[in-house]
Every structure is written in structure tokens, then in C-alpha cells.
Amino acid sequence: MVSRVIPVDPFDLVIFGGTGDLARRKILPALFRRFVAGQIPDGSSIVGAARSEIDDAEYKSLVKDALREFHPGDLPEDMLSGFLNILHYVQVDATGDQGWDALAKLARPDVVRAFYFSVGPSLFGALAERLHHHGLVDPETRIVVEKPFGRDLETARALNTSLAAHFEECQIYRIDHYLGKETVQNLMAIRFGNMLFEPLWNSQYVDHIQITVAETVGVQGRGEYYDRSGAMRDMVQNHLMQLLCLIAMEPPAKFDPDAVRDEKLKVIRALDPVEPADLVRGQYLADGDRAGYLEDAEDPASKTESFAAMKVHVSNWRWAGTPFYLRTGKRLKARASEIAVVFKETPHSIFDEDAGRHRNTLSIRLQPNEGIDLDVTIKEPGPGGMRLIDVPLDMTFSEALGPESEASADAYERLIMDVIRGNQTLFMRGDEVEAAWAWTDPIIQGWETRGDRPEPYETGSSGPEDALALMHRDGRRWREIRE
Structure with a gap:
């Protein structure tokens, strides 16, 4: 190619x-x-x-x-x-x-x-x-x-004001390397370039959406910095927020920087406050010769989270009733970033109970192997009746397009060249940043006021037990974290 x-x-x-x-x-x-x-x-x-x-x-x-x-x-x-x-x-x-x-x-x-x-x-x-x-x-x-574009709404506004004193907004490129990933950009191509998906991209057909950004590394070497931010400021407020916006936004009138960013801003402004019961925070424990978070942060009393999971609602016509589950953490079982759109079951099954319950899932892998899977239900091969199984239609970019294709380009390569071209589509606008902090600040202030401590979790696990319960109580479960 x-x-x-x-x-x-x-x-x-x-x-x-x-x-x-x-x-x-x-x-x-x-x-x-x-x-x-x-x-x-x-x-x-x-x-x-x-x-x-x-x-x-x-x-x-x-x-x-x-x-x-x-x-x-x-x-x-x-x-x-x-x-x-x-x-x-x-x-x-x-x-x-x-x-x-x-x-x-x-x-x-x-x-x-x-x-x-x-x-x-x-x-x-x-x-x-x-x-x-x-x-x-x-x-x-x-x-x-x-980034970081501030550490709260007040500092973000001050930063925007200092830049705006000398530059127009059209000259300022706030870079988030996650938005330069091939698969992230493909979110818009999948949604708005295929008649197959967009008619189904709403609460009538989608049961829930999961966004996971998992890391196997700890914070050693940057413990002092990380302990001032935590997973909420370091990952949720920017990376996961941007992925949520691209998944949930309305179709822009055209593929234009401000048209796209206008729709992303509407998503942020439609986010409901997160209730304490819908939020889980955690800190990884020591494992053998690997230090725990408290040792890496060099603060035995730290209440900063290395893991965060939450249930989020977007209050608009498209997504009313469809929850978004977000999680991110360090020292988890695998390094993986994925968006999973889990569709509802068919309204009526013509098959008997032995066929089981099945759902279509569109999974968009950001790392380590960028690509897209669509789980489709088929008959299990062989005699013995109608037994159903789910199989993935897999498009791993490096396999489908070749390892030397432009699909393998690094996120910074794309974003830097977009700066030279003057294309701001994949860069955050100042009002986006401020709106994200306006939603995030009350969540952080809430747990600080309550004095909540993060829940310890085992290194190499999927995170705290309460994060699993966050899904289980809704009759759902997190997708397995795997590379």
C-alpha cells in the first residue's frame, strides 16, 4: 500500500x-x-x-x-x-x-x-x-x-490568559499525544465514514461503553511530580476525557478544527457530576523487590491515587441511560489502552438457552497493537446443534496495512506535522481545557473534603476490588486487560 x-x-x-x-x-x-x-x-x-x-x-x-x-x-x-x-x-x-x-x-x-x-x-x-x-x-x-494545562480551573484560566496576551487562539496548539494515535483518529472515520455504525451509535442500541488506559509501570523516578497530580489530573482530565468526547460527540457539520472541537465541548458540558458511589480510587502495593506507591511517592501518608475508575453519564438525547465506565491505573496486569462499545443484546432470541447470551462489541485498541475488533456472533462449527460463539473480525493495522505503512507512525510525528500545516483538529482548545477542569475540580474537592483514602490493590492485578464491584452491581463486567 x-x-x-x-x-x-x-x-x-x-x-x-x-x-x-x-x-x-x-x-x-x-x-x-x-x-x-x-x-x-x-x-x-x-x-x-x-x-x-x-x-x-x-x-x-x-x-x-x-x-x-x-x-x-x-x-x-x-x-x-x-x-x-x-x-x-x-x-x-x-x-x-x-x-x-x-x-x-x-x-x-x-x-x-x-x-x-x-x-x-x-x-x-x-x-x-x-x-x-x-x-x-x-x-x-x-x-x-x-500538558499539564494547569492543575485546576483557576490555574488553567491563568495559563490561557498568559498565552492569549501574545497569541491568538488559532496560533496555540495544546498537544495531547493520545490524540495523535492512528486509532484515535480512526474513531471519527469509523463513526462518520461508515453507514454501518452511526445509526447504531446511541442509547437505543449501545448498552455501555468502557474506556481503559492501563499501565504496568509505577511512578518510580517521578513520584514527587505524580504525587501532586494523581491519576485524575494526569490521565482522566485530559487523555480519557478526550477519548470520551470523540466517542460521544455529535457529527460535526464538516471535518473542520473548530467544528470538531465545538462538538467535543458540548460533550464535556453535558457530563453529569460523579457521585461518590460511582468513583473508585486506588494505590498499588509493593510486590517483591518493587516498591509500593507510598514508597515511590516517598510519602507514607499520601492520599494520591495511582488508579481511578468511575461511572459517567452524558446527559443528552443520544446517550441518556447509557453509562460510560472509565478506568486508568499503574502497575496493572498489562499495558493496554482500549475503547469498547458494548451493544445491547438482541430484543428476542430465537435460540434456546444452551445458545447462551451474546452481544456485539466494537473494541478500538490504542496500544500496544493499534487496531479494531468487532465481535460477531456465529454458529460454532461442527455437528451437535446450534451452539453460538463470538468471534472477532480483527484489523490490526500493522498486519492489514503493513509494518512500514504510515499507520505505524508515532503520535508526535502526526501532531508536529499538523502544527506545521496549521491544522488544529487534534489539539485542545482553551475553552475545552477549562470546561474539563470545571467538571473535574468538584470530584477532586469532594474526596479531599471527605478525607477519602485510596484502596490498596495488588501489583499485576486489574485494580481495586471496588472497581470490579462498580461494574458488577450494574450486571456488567470489565473487559479483561490484556496486551
Whole structure:
């Protein structure tokens, strides 16, 4: 299968925090893969900007080492040499004046200029102000900011205000790498490109929807940061919220950034408050030589959750009566991210009781093996009567489209190139962020006021027992977590 890659014009991309962990692990390898794919045209320039006292040659050596460590597969020498040739480095003080004149000389006014804020949110306002002060902002300038977009509604509003003082909303790209996954984008293609599904995508036919993001790792190495956020702020408020919006939203009038984001915003505003009985929080326990959450967080009294599960209702005509079950956690039995749309049983079965009860389930796998399954009920092969079984119609992207297809591209590759194209469809708008916090804040304030402690759960399990009961009491059960 031949991929159709949309070309772009030459551009300048400046990575603030260009020597940092995110740049080394994700941003620079993603740019190198786009270079190898022929999507970074001649005349483009990538500039690393940071506080480190190094020159161009030292920066290129750092990037080469990062690619060797984090780029999957071989590094063709000719491609590596070509990529390194478009790299530059500037030592910049984000809160002072050092380096800005040198950066201004590298950033050309006649091409798209994108500035990636691969730094902590506390520096976003200072960087925005200095870009404006040094004449680096014009209508074609774009900035990319990483989460967290605040830690509550108040700080999110303050962050949006600081950015809006120097940039229009159409210039601000709030990046959530989950939205760059091939399968996440395919949610819209499945729903709005196939007559088969959209007529059934409502409470009349859908029994419930499950959204699971499970990790096998703990928080070791980032315990201090994570203990200030927890699963609710780190995952539910952004990643799971965005997946919920894409699943639940109404069809936009057209595939346009603001049209799509308008419909996502309506979903957030239609969310009911979550009752305490519909919320489960947990902390993983120690297992052998692996520390428990309290040890990783270095706070034996911590009430921060490493696991969260909840039942959510969207109060509109499409979804009234259909619950959404969300769960995410660390140190679970497998690394897996999945959205499962579980359809209702047929209104009347013509088969006897031995045939069993069966439901169609559309499962959309985000990781580790992106793809889509549709469980279909068929007759079990062989003699002996009409026995029914469920079999999956499986489309694993790497198998269906080939491992070298564009379907295997990393999320950062897609999102960075969308920034260059000026396409904001897969980026969060400021009012979306604030609406998500407006829904999340009361949930967090509720358990803090009650003094609730998270429930301990075994490492390698599916989470706390109460999370299983959250489904069982409704006569449902979570899908098994498996890679």
C-alpha cells in the first residue's frame, strides 16, 4: 500500500527545552522519522534552545546519541547526516535576555515558524512574552504547549490568559499525544465514514461503553511530580476525557478544527457530576523487590491515587441511560489502552438457552497493537446443534496495512506535522481545557473534603476490588486487560 503524504512548505521549528528528556525521547526521533519519510522539505530548519552551554556540534552529537537510543530500527548514515545538517542550537534564558537576539537571527520571517514549549508550564508565559518582545510573532507563528494545562480551573484560566496576551487562539496548539494515535483518529472515520455504525451509535442500541488506559509501570523516578497530580489530573482530565468526547460527540457539520472541537465541548458540558458511589480510587502495593506507591511517592501518608475508575453519564438525547465506565491505573496486569462499545443484546432470541447470551462489541485498541475488533456472533462449527460463539473480525493495522505503512507512525510525528500545516483538529482548545477542569475540580474537592483514602490493590492485578464491584452491581463486567 502506497501512503499519500501531504507535503508542506519549508519551515522553522524551535524546540525550547531542546536538550530535555521529552525532546530526546519523543520530539527529535519523531522529526527524524518525518525527515526519512521525505516530509521535511529542503530549506527547513530545526533549532534546539536551552540553558546548556553547548555549541552546534555538541548539540548534534547529543541528538545523534538520542536517536541511537530512542529511534527504533537502523539509522541510515546518509539520512542521519542530512538530518543533522538542518539542526542548530542556541543557548537561551527563558526568563532573561540571553540568546534571544541570536535566536531571532535564525528564525526566518518568510516561512512558518513554530515554537515548541518542551518545558514546564511555569515558563510558558515568560517564553510567550519574550517571543513577542523580540519580534518573533507574526500571523504565521505557532506555539506548541505540553500538558499539564494547569492543575485546576483557576490555574488553567491563568495559563490561557498568559498565552492569549501574545497569541491568538488559532496560533496555540495544546498537544495531547493520545490524540495523535492512528486509532484515535480512526474513531471519527469509523463513526462518520461508515453507514454501518452511526445509526447504531446511541442509547437505543449501545448498552455501555468502557474506556481503559492501563499501565504496568509505577511512578518510580517521578513520584514527587505524580504525587501532586494523581491519576485524575494526569490521565482522566485530559487523555480519557478526550477519548470520551470523540466517542460521544455529535457529527460535526464538516471535518473542520473548530467544528470538531465545538462538538467535543458540548460533550464535556453535558457530563453529569460523579457521585461518590460511582468513583473508585486506588494505590498499588509493593510486590517483591518493587516498591509500593507510598514508597515511590516517598510519602507514607499520601492520599494520591495511582488508579481511578468511575461511572459517567452524558446527559443528552443520544446517550441518556447509557453509562460510560472509565478506568486508568499503574502497575496493572498489562499495558493496554482500549475503547469498547458494548451493544445491547438482541430484543428476542430465537435460540434456546444452551445458545447462551451474546452481544456485539466494537473494541478500538490504542496500544500496544493499534487496531479494531468487532465481535460477531456465529454458529460454532461442527455437528451437535446450534451452539453460538463470538468471534472477532480483527484489523490490526500493522498486519492489514503493513509494518512500514504510515499507520505505524508515532503520535508526535502526526501532531508536529499538523502544527506545521496549521491544522488544529487534534489539539485542545482553551475553552475545552477549562470546561474539563470545571467538571473535574468538584470530584477532586469532594474526596479531599471527605478525607477519602485510596484502596490498596495488588501489583499485576486489574485494580481495586471496588472497581470490579462498580461494574458488577450494574450486571456488567470489565473487559479483561490484556496486551
